[in-house]
Amino acid sequence: MTALLVVVATVLVAVALALRARRGRDMDLEQWSVGGRGFGSVFVFLLMAGEIYTTFTFLGGSGWAYGKGGPAFYILCYGSIAFVMSYWLLPTLWRYAKRKGLLSQADFFTAKFDSPGLGVLVSLVGVVALVPYLVLQLKGLGIIVSETSGGRIPYAAAIIAGTVVLAAYVTISGVRGSAWTAALKDVLILVVVVFLGIYLPLHYFGGFGPMFHAIDAAKPGFLTLPAKGMSPSWFVSTVLLSAFGFYMWPHSFGAVYTARDERVFRRNAIVLPLYQLILVFVFFAGFAAVLVVPGLTGSDGDLSLLRITAKTFDPWFVGVVGGAGVLTALVPGSLILMTAATMLAKNIYRVARPATTDRQTAVLAKILVPVVALVALYFTFNGGDTIVSLLLMGYSLVTQLFPAMILSLCRRRLVNTAGAAAGIVVGVAVVAAFTISGATLTGLAPWLPQPLKDLNTGVVALVANLVVLGLVTMITRRHRAVRGAPSESVAA
Numbered sequence: 001m002t003a004l005l006v007v008v009a010t011v012l013v014a015v016a017l018a019l020r021a022r023r024g025r026d027m028d029l030e031q032w033s034v035g036g037r038g039f040g041s042v043f044v045f046l047l048m049a050g051e052i053y054t055t056f057t058f059l060g061g062s063g064w065a066y067g068k069g070g071p072a073f074y075i076l077c078y079g080s081i082a083f084v085m086s087y088w089l090l091p092t093l094w095r096y097a098k099r100k101g102l103l104s105q106a107d108f109f110t111a112k113f114d115s116p117g118l119g120v121l122v123s124l125v126g127v128v129a130l131v132p133y134l135v136l137q138l139k140g141l142g143i144i145v146s147e148t149s150g151g152r153i154p155y156a157a158a159i160i161a162g163t164v165v166l167a168a169y170v171t172i173s174g175v176r177g178s179a180w181t182a183a184l185k186d187v188l189i190l191v192v193v194v195f196l197g198i199y200l201p202l203h204y205f206g207g208f209g210p211m212f213h214a215i216d217a218a219k220p221g222f223l224t225l226p227a228k229g230m231s232p233s234w235f236v237s238t239v240l241l242s243a244f245g246f247y248m249w250p251h252s253f254g255a256v257y258t259a260r261d262e263r264v265f266r267r268n269a270i271v272l273p274l275y276q277l278i279l280v281f282v283f284f285a286g287f288a289a290v291l292v293v294p295g296l297t298g299s300d301g302d303l304s305l306l307r308i309t310a311k312t313f314d315p316w317f318v319g320v321v322g323g324a325g326v327l328t329a330l331v332p333g334s335l336i337l338m339t340a341a342t343m344l345a346k347n348i349y350r351v352a353r354p355a356t357t358d359r360q361t362a363v364l365a366k367i368l369v370p371v372v373a374l375v376a377l378y379f380t381f382n383g384g385d386t387i388v389s390l391l392l393m394g395y396s397l398v399t400q401l402f403p404a405m406i407l408s409l410c411r412r413r414l415v416n417t418a419g420a421a422a423g424i425v426v427g428v429a430v431v432a433a434f435t436i437s438g439a440t441l442t443g444l445a446p447w448l449p450q451p452l453k454d455l456n457t458g459v460v461a462l463v464a465n466l467v468v469l470g471l472v473t474m475i476t477r478r479h480r481a482v483r484g485a486p487s488e489s490v491a492a
Contacts, residue, residue, distance in 0.1 A: 003148040003310075006319025007326055010188075014181045014330055015169060055140025058189070058328045059302045061279055065286030067301030069222035071230035072283060078239045080273045082246030087269035089247065091262035092409055098257075104339070105253035106347035109401075112408045113417040116351045121421055122401060123347040125428055126250035127372075129397035130340045133249070134376040136394075137333035138163060139302075141326060142380075147306040148322035159380055162329070167373040170334045170341075171366050181334075185327035190278065192324045197281025200288035200308060208284065215290055222290075233451035237459040244462075245399030251332070251339040341368040393435055396458030400427030400465050407469075415469055418476040423469030430461035 057075075064072035093108070100111045105126055110119030138159050145158035153161075205211035216223055225232055247253055259265065282305075289296075289304035293311060296304055309321050345365035350356045356364075404420035407413070415423075433439070434457040441460065442453045 001149070001152070002315035003150070003319035003322055004145070004153070006316060007145060007148050007322040010323030011165060011326055011330070013184065014327060015165070017181050017184065055137055055144075055325065055329045055332075057279065057282060058193075058325050059140050059143060059305060060136070061282040062286030062289070062305040063302035065283040066289050066296065066304035067298075068230065069219070070224045071226075071235065072286070074235050074238050074242070076276065076279050076283070078242035078246065079276045079279075081239065081243040083269050083272045083276070085243065086247065086272075087266055090256050090265035090269075093247075093253070093256050094259055094262050094265065102257060103254070104343050104347055105248075105250040105401075106343050108253070109404070109408075109420070110347070113420060115417045115421075116347075118417055118421055119347045120351055121424060123343040125397060125401060125424060126343055127340050128428075129394045130250060130336050131372075131376055131379060132394045134333060134336045134340075134372070135380045137166075137329040137336065138376060138380045141166075141329045141333075143302060144306065144322050144325040144329070147303060147310065148318055150310075156381065159377065162326075163373050163377050166330060166333050166337065167370045169330065170337045170369050181327065181331050185324070185331050188320070188324035188327060192321050193278055193281045193285070196305070196309065196321070197284035200285055200292075200312065203312065204288055204292050211284075211288060215287060218291060228450060229454060231451070231454045234454040234456060237454075237456040241399055241456050241458045241462065242395050244402045245395045248398040248401045248405070249394075250343060250398075251335040254339050254342070255335065337369050337372055338365075340372045341365045344368050344372070393431075396431045396435075396456075396461060397428060399458060399462055400424050400431065403462070403466050403469055415473050416476060419469045419471075419473030422472040423465040426468040427461045427465030430464050431458060434461070 061072065061075050064075065096102070096111075097108065100107070102108055102111060104123075106119040106123040109122045110116050141162035142155045142159035145153055145162065146155040149158075201208050201211040205214055212223060225235055247256070256265070285305050285308065289308040293304060293307045296307070306318075306321070306325075310318050313321075342365045345361050345368055349364060350361055401424060403423055404415055407415045408420070440453075441448060441455060441457065445453065
């Protein structure tokens with residue numbers, strides 16, 4: 001029970017910070033969702049890191065190192081590429097959002113293409129993609145609370161209790177609570193992960209080299225990329241897909257709006273790649289567990305970090321590790337819930353009911369928080385995917401927004417509304433078809449060369465997206481030119 005008490009104490013501190021964050025502020029929609037656009041470098045950094053270092057990092061990263069071996073290193077690569085892109089991309093997005101007074105990702109597409117309908121489509125894609133991401137956080141919460149309680153609190157009860165706390169936390173504090181709690185989370189994660197990543201290999205194997213030699217002797221080839229399946233072509237395509245989709249998550253996109261000025265992003269682009277090194281220590285902990293706590297298969301691999309921690313340390317330290325893990329779910333989970341509720345209220349309901357006031361929209365967004373939480377709760381209990389698999393599915397969906405977004409930033413717009421919408425619909429349809437059917441390129445086209453068969457299917461969807469986007473844009477522009485309609489060629 002000691003470990004569980006430490007976890008509960010950590011949650012109470014997070015709730016106290018949330019209450020402190022909202023003190024003295026009228027929580028209208030702008031304050032609730034983007035913090036009044038007043039965050040400096042530190043808070044924007046914490047929000048960006050809060051969205052990146054989730055239960056996926058804490059449990060999924062170690063779980064994939066435990067269960068997959070070498071392919072897990074893709075997680076280390078894509079963030080660094082995305083951070084380099086952010087140096088140029090995020091200031092451009094921020095300037096446009098500031099000028100137009102945007103509050104959500106869908107607002108950007110609505111304004112750029114002068115199309116509320118496209119904003120509705122983007123909102124639907126965003127919410128659908130956020131559900132598996134939120135499920136990921138709830139699964140992580142359930143695992144952490146159940147494991148740190150020694151099984152006294154059942155997995156299902158832990159998830160339900162965590163969902164209630166998360167929904168209340170979001171409704172009360174908005175984005176300011178997430179930023180304040182992210183500070184506590186980052187300190188705990190840094191200390192816990194670095195310590196575990198160093199201590200466990202030294203304690204059980206006498207060093208990092210001996211640990212990897214022992215793993216290679218017990219499981220030859222485990223630490224390398226296989227020739228088929230998660231091969232080098234899968235690795236490269238997954239890294240690129242994840243890098244392109246990195247800032248396409250609606251809550252990541254929306255966090256850009258919270259900055260005080262555009263210099264914030266350039267400072268963070270310098271620091272955040274170094275922060276990615278924390279993942280190395282997560283992998284070390286997962287690799288150490290391969291031989292220390294063997295026998296975890298499938299989604300149970302996500303338990304590896306907590307199982308080796310419980311086997312090695314006193315209950316109070318297990319509680320500290322569990323508390324850090326809970327915060328990795330609470331911070332991104334709150335941002336996901338808030339973003340989904342805001343898009344549903346502002347970019348779907350308000351488009352259907354234009355007479356809705358700002359105040360009514362803000363109230364509706366807060367009412368929708370528990371509704372979205374309940375939907376995610378349903379899928380949490382009706383899906384058996386591992387944490388990393390859930391994230392990969394979400395990435396495949398949100399990356400379908402990337403082509404239209406990046407092309408809309410050109411001085412001369414290279415895509416029109418019809419092309420953007422058609423590309424997104426086709427890309428999402430391809431992702432849905434692969435996900436629902438469980439089909440693979442190997443099964444659909446066994447005659448393809450092995451590197452092509454191993455490509456991430458999200459990349460296949462992205463290629464289909466680009467082809468349709470280009471064709472529909474060309475055809476509709478030619479049709480408009482024949483009719484003498486005004487050109488859409490200049491970006492907003």
